[in-house]
C-alpha cells in the first residue's frame with residue numbers, strides 16, 4: 007500500500023482500482039522502445055503480471071531508445087534482459103519472457119489468461135493480435151513509432167471496433183516502416199501514454215482511446231487525432247459482446 011500510495015490517493019483511482027491492476031496480466035508483443043517504456047511504468051505502478059514475447063537480441067542501435075537495456079546487455083535476448091530488469095523494479099510482479107516469434111501457432115498460448123493485449127511490433131503481428139483479442143473479447147492497445155512520429159489507439163473487438171475495421175488506421179499502419187530511424191524519446195512518450203491507457207482499462211474504467219487514433223508529431227510537438235469508425239460489416243468484430 008505504501009508503494010502505491012501516490013496512486014491510491016488519486017480521486018477516482020483508489021484502492022479498488024489498484025487491486026484490479028494487481029490482479030491483472032498483460033501480454034506485450036515486442037520488447038523494443040515502446041514496450042520498454044510501457045512495461046517499466048506498468049510494473050512500477052503495480053501491474054500483477056506481464057508476459058513478453060520477442061525473438062531479437064539487444065543490439066547497439068537499440069540503446070538510444072530502448073531504455074530497458076544497457077551496454078552490458080548487448081547480444082542477449084531482449085525479453086530475458088527485460089524479465090530480469092522488470093523484476094528488479096518490482097519483485098512482487100510476475101514477469102514471464104518468451105524468446106520466440108509470434109505466430110498463428112502460438113498466439114493462443116501466449117495470450118492465455120491475459121486481460122489486455124499490447125502490440126508494439128509490426129503489421130502481421132497486429133492482425134494476429136487483433137484476432138486473438140476478438141477471440142478472447144479483451145482490449146488491444148496498438149502503438150507504432152517511427153522517426154519523430156507515433157500513433158496509439160485502443161481496439162475493443164466485439165464493441166464494434168478492431169484493427170481491421172477502419173481504413174484510416176490501416177493507412178497509418180502503412181506509413182510505418184520497420185527500417186525507419188527513431189528519435190530516442192519518441193517510444194518513451196508513446197509507451198508512457200500507452201501505459202496510462204492500460205492502467206485505466208485494467209483499473210476498471212472505459213478506454214479513453216476507443217475510436218480515436220492519437221497521433222504525435224514530435225517535430226512540431228503536435229498531438230492530434232483521427233476518428234476510427236467501426237465497420238458493421240467487419241468480419242473480425244461484427245459480433246457484439248455478450249453482456
Ligand SMILES: [Zn+2]
Nearest residue numbers: 168171240243
Ligand atoms: Zn472490426
